[in-house]
Amino acid sequence: MIRIEKRIQPLRYQGIFAATSAVVIAFVVGCAIFAGLGVNPLTAYAAMGKGVFSSADAFSEVLVKATPLIFTGLAVATAAVMMLWNIGAEGQLVWGGICAAGAALFLFPQTQPWLLIPLVLTASALGGMVWALIPALLKAKLRVNEILTTLLLNYVAIIYMEHLFYGPWRDPAGFGFPGTAQIPEAAQLLRFAGTRISLGFPLALLCAVMLYYLLYKSVWGYQVRVIGKELRAARYAGFNVTGKILAVMALSGAFAGMAGMVEVCGIHYRLQTGLAVGYGYDGIIVAWLAGLNPLVVPFTAILLGALFVGGEQLQSVLGLPSTISLILEGALLFGLFTGQTLVRYTVTISGRSKEVS
Amino acid sequence: MADPVISLSKVTKRFGPVWANREVDLDLFPGRVHALLGENGAGKSTLMSILAGRYSADGGTMMMHGREVSFNSPAKALDHGIGMVYQRFMLIESMTVSENLALSAGKAHGRTGIDQVIHQTAERYGLGVDPEKRVFELSMGERQRVEIIKLLMLDAEVLIFDEPTSVLTPPEVDALFEVIDQLRAEGKTIVLITHKLEEVLKLADDISIMRKGRLVFSERIDARQMSRQQLARLMVGRDVVLRVDKKEVAVGETILALQGVSGDSPLGGPSYTDVTLEIKQGEIFSIIGVAGNGQVGLVSAITGLSQARSGTITFDGATYNAREWRMASREKIAYVPEDRYHSGSIGAMSIADNFALTRLAAYRSGMAGMVLDREKMAADGTRAIRDHNIKVESSEDSAGSLSGGNLQKVILARELTRNAKLFVAEQPTQGLDISATEEIWRALLECREKAAVLLVTGDLKEVLSLSDRIGVIFNGRILEIIDAHDSDQVDRVGLLMAGVRT
Numbered sequence: 001m002i003r004i005e006k007r008i009q010p011l012r013y014q015g016i017f018a019a020t021s022a023v024v025i026a027f028v029v030g031c032a033i034f035a036g037l038g039v040n041p042l043t044a045y046a047a048m049g050k051g052v053f054s055s056a057d058a059f060s061e062v063l064v065k066a067t068p069l070i071f072t073g074l075a076v077a078t079a080a081v082m083m084l085w086n087i088g089a090e091g092q093l094v095w096g097g098i099c100a101a102g103a104a105l106f107l108f109p110q111t112q113p114w115l116l117i118p119l120v121l122t123a124s125a126l127g128g129m130v131w132a133l134i135p136a137l138l139k140a141k142l143r144v145n146e147i148l149t150t151l152l153l154n155y156v157a158i159i160y161m162e163h164l165f166y167g168p169w170r171d172p173a174g175f176g177f178p179g180t181a182q183i184p185e186a187a188q189l190l191r192f193a194g195t196r197i198s199l200g201f202p203l204a205l206l207c208a209v210m211l212y213y214l215l216y217k218s219v220w221g222y223q224v225r226v227i228g229k230e231l232r233a234a235r236y237a238g239f240n241v242t243g244k245i246l247a248v249m250a251l252s253g254a255f256a257g258m259a260g261m262v263e264v265c266g267i268h269y270r271l272q273t274g275l276a277v278g279y280g281y282d283g284i285i286v287a288w289l290a291g292l293n294p295l296v297v298p299f300t301a302i303l304l305g306a307l308f309v310g311g312e313q314l315q316s317v318l319g320l321p322s323t324i325s326l327i328l329e330g331a332l333l334f335g336l337f338t339g340q341t342l343v344r345y346t347v348t349i350s351g352r353s354k355e356v357s
Numbered sequence: 358m359a360d361p362v363i364s365l366s367k368v369t370k371r372f373g374p375v376w377a378n379r380e381v382d383l384d385l386f387p388g389r390v391h392a393l394l395g396e397n398g399a400g401k402s403t404l405m406s407i408l409a410g411r412y413s414a415d416g417g418t419m420m421m422h423g424r425e426v427s428f429n430s431p432a433k434a435l436d437h438g439i440g441m442v443y444q445r446f447m448l449i450e451s452m453t454v455s456e457n458l459a460l461s462a463g464k465a466h467g468r469t470g471i472d473q474v475i476h477q478t479a480e481r482y483g484l485g486v487d488p489e490k491r492v493f494e495l496s497m498g499e500r501q502r503v504e505i506i507k508l509l510m511l512d513a514e515v516l517i518f519d520e521p522t523s524v525l526t527p528p529e530v531d532a533l534f535e536v537i538d539q540l541r542a543e544g545k546t547i548v549l550i551t552h553k554l555e556e557v558l559k560l561a562d563d564i565s566i567m568r569k570g571r572l573v574f575s576e577r578i579d580a581r582q583m584s585r586q587q588l589a590r591l592m593v594g595r596d597v598v599l600r601v602d603k604k605e606v607a608v609g610e611t612i613l614a615l616q617g618v619s620g621d622s623p624l625g626g627p628s629y630t631d632v633t634l635e636i637k638q639g640e641i642f643s644i645i646g647v648a649g650n651g652q653v654g655l656v657s658a659i660t661g662l663s664q665a666r667s668g669t670i671t672f673d674g675a676t677y678n679a680r681e682w683r684m685a686s687r688e689k690i691a692y693v694p695e696d697r698y699h700s701g702s703i704g705a706m707s708i709a710d711n712f713a714l715t716r717l718a719a720y721r722s723g724m725a726g727m728v729l730d731r732e733k734m735a736a737d738g739t740r741a742i743r744d745h746n747i748k749v750e751s752s753e754d755s756a757g758s759l760s761g762g763n764l765q766k767v768i769l770a771r772e773l774t775r776n777a778k779l780f781v782a783e784q785p786t787q788g789l790d791i792s793a794t795e796e797i798w799r800a801l802l803e804c805r806e807k808a809a810v811l812l813v814t815g816d817l818k819e820v821l822s823l824s825d826r827i828g829v830i831f832n833g834r835i836l837e838i839i840d841a842h843d844s845d846q847v848d849r850v851g852l853l854m855a856g857v858r859t
Binding site: 217218219220221222223225226229230232233235236237238 | 687696700703704710713717726
């Protein structure tokens with residue numbers, strides 16, 4: 001007989017406990033998978049580690065992967081602080097990419113070069129914002145579950161993007177490859193010393209710090225946190241809950257939109273397949289692993305980035321499928337929620353009910 | 358006299374620091390209706406949930422037909438013939454009646470035979486309900502019937518009803534009472550958890566009264582011989598009136614006046630009708646009533662959490678209609694809500710954060726008031742802890758780590774700091790120990806020197822100790838407003854609470 005009972009007081013250091021259990025469970029799951037594939041788990045983990053830390057070049061790729069993850073992590077965290085589930089960071093990222101590419105391609109000759117990047121960034125943030133406001137309005141006005149609407153709108157965004165680069169926006173000089181023309185140099189983000197790390201990375205860090213200040217040092221952020229933690233107390237205090245749902249989702253969408261911008265303007269230099277590779281969904285893990293703390297998000301984004309880079313290494317060195325990193329990612333989330341449950345509940349295994357005659 | 362079917366002895370249950378049940382002894386007999394009375398939070402539902410296997414007791418024993426039993430799940434209790442009809446029905450709304458019943462009783466009757474059994478059971482007890490309908494299509498009364506049928510199909514011997522009439526219309530109440538009468542005649546053991554005295558007088562054979570987790574009264578009496586007044590006294594516990602030092606305070610101008618205010622409770626609870634009253638600067642005006650008589654809805658209309666249907670409200674000289682008042686009320690009223698854990702505070706946030714909840718304007722600084730002045734919050738929090746003798750290490754500790762009394766002091770301190778002209782306190786000492794209660798009483802008495810105070814409570818002792826005037830609410834109406842200094846009149850409060858006007 002398994003009995004699950006709520007703890008009267010949650011465990012202390014819940015965030016650390018949950019994050020640790022996530023890492024431990026993912027590690028154990030990984031061991032089982034490697035062993036199942038006939039590879040010594042230690043060899044496999046060593047290969048992953050080596051792939052990440054062997055050279056500055058290798059590690060720079062981790063930061064490249066972490067850049068959009070920080071943005072999508074912040075997007076998910078912003079909404080989740082108010083107990084809203086933004087599963088749509090992927091679609092908002094895509095819209096951010098569409099708007100960034102569109103602005104870069106079509107505003108270019110008429111605009112001052114120095115003004116182009118700020119305009120492109122703003123366009124991408126607005127694109128993500130508008131896409132996030134659709135589910136936000138449905139949630140605030142009609143109480144439509146935002147998990148479903150944000151998720152489903154992802155597919156709409158991706159298909160529309162494909163329509164653009166297969167159709168009207170396709171590069172006429174592209175030898176038939178699906179994708180837009182390359183964006184002008186003035187719209188490309190500066191890269192650091194021979195790596196693919198762009199200005200997007202420091203921009204992401206700046207956004208993390210800004211979100212932290214907004215949530216923890218502003219009156220608005222205080223209200224958002226109260227709404228997320230105790231809706232009835234927020235109503236009692238007279239906070240405008242509907243307005244906050246819209247504002248928080250808009251901000252969340254803006255962060256995801258900027259993820260699309262740094263991908264388009266920092267990596268691909270055009271709109272093409274490969275923009276929607278799941279960073280929006282990965283943001284969920286980044287955010288929750290960070291305990292929704294914006295200042296921790298960059299670190300968990302780097303952790304996940306390392307997992308991806310290490311996964312690629314598994315393929316090239318050991319001939320294992322790189323998708324193992326996706327399994328490890330899933331195990332991280334699973335372990336995190338296990339840890340979060342154990343923080344709040346006790347599980348006891350006892351014998352049959354007592355019956356004395 | 359038959360032997361008891363169920364015999365509880367020294368049953369104890371704690372939720373953290375709170376004793377929900379403390380060494381409760383209770384016997385239940387076949388063929389009798391046992392009324393279990395008490396205020397909100399007295400521990401009635403917890404005790405019965407232990408009997409029905411939903412909670413497990415921390416101490417004490419349960420005997421059934423002379424054998425010790427303990428249940429680790431409601432299903433186990435049902436196997437022994439003990440079932441409970443909860444206030445919130447345990448039905449799957451998207452499934453049909455027959456599917457719901459098959460879920461619990463299907464094992465005993467088989468999926469195919471079940472419709473016939475439903476039909477027979479319904480026929481026998483007059484519990485008409487269409488087995489093919491989905492539960493969300495049913496009225497509350499019909500849903501309750503499904504719950505009762507569920508227990509009867511499992512041959513329950515002990516049926517516990519948790520405030521069964523709170524969701525029913527009057528004709529449904531009559532129908533339920535007929536069913537209960539029939540069950541009694543068949544020798545079933547019935548427990549009726551309630552705080553409605555009428556029901557007790559109409560149905561009960563035995564009465565037990567709980568207060569603060571303990572059984573304070575339990576007798577095998579013919580309840581119908583008792584007067585409402587006796588019952589009301591027993592339930593509210595009038596004997597111990599503490600005398601508090603009450604300074605004379607000059608009564609000033611009218612701060613709040615309600616004129617014919619009617620409306621419904623926000624969550625579909627009982628409504629309030631045509632309420633007219635005035636609260637003046639320098640007085641404590643109390644609204645007292647047995648729980649479920651419309652006071653929750655009335656307070657939420659006064660504090661602006663919900664909107665009254667009709668009537669006018671005058672505050673400090675300005676008159677508002679119901680809708681205008683809802684918009685205007687927030688800033689004007691300090692309010693200590695009944696639910697101190699989920700409305701009055703945020704357990705996961707610090708005391709300093711909680712201390713700012715309704716006073717954010719005081720902490721706006723920088724950048725057009727968008728920046729939260731954390732230093733001032735911490736300083737104010739620390740000062741409040743010191744001034745109000747709140748037992749905690751620092752203002753950064755979470756509110757959830759406080760005891761009920763200390764948490765209430767944080768909320769009280771916050772609302773006092775707002776210096777509002779009207780101070781509303783709703784069940785402010787419910788569940789608190791004596792020393793915390795006295796501190797809160799002292800604070801309320803002090804508060805009336807600067808403001809008008811509205812106290813809403815079910816605790817007669819509290820009302821008699823603090824009030825200047827008392828409005829008794831029954832069935833959504835203020836039956837009478839009594840001057841608390843007139844001792845002849847005050848004796849009638851208990852009676853009025855039971856709805857008796859003499």
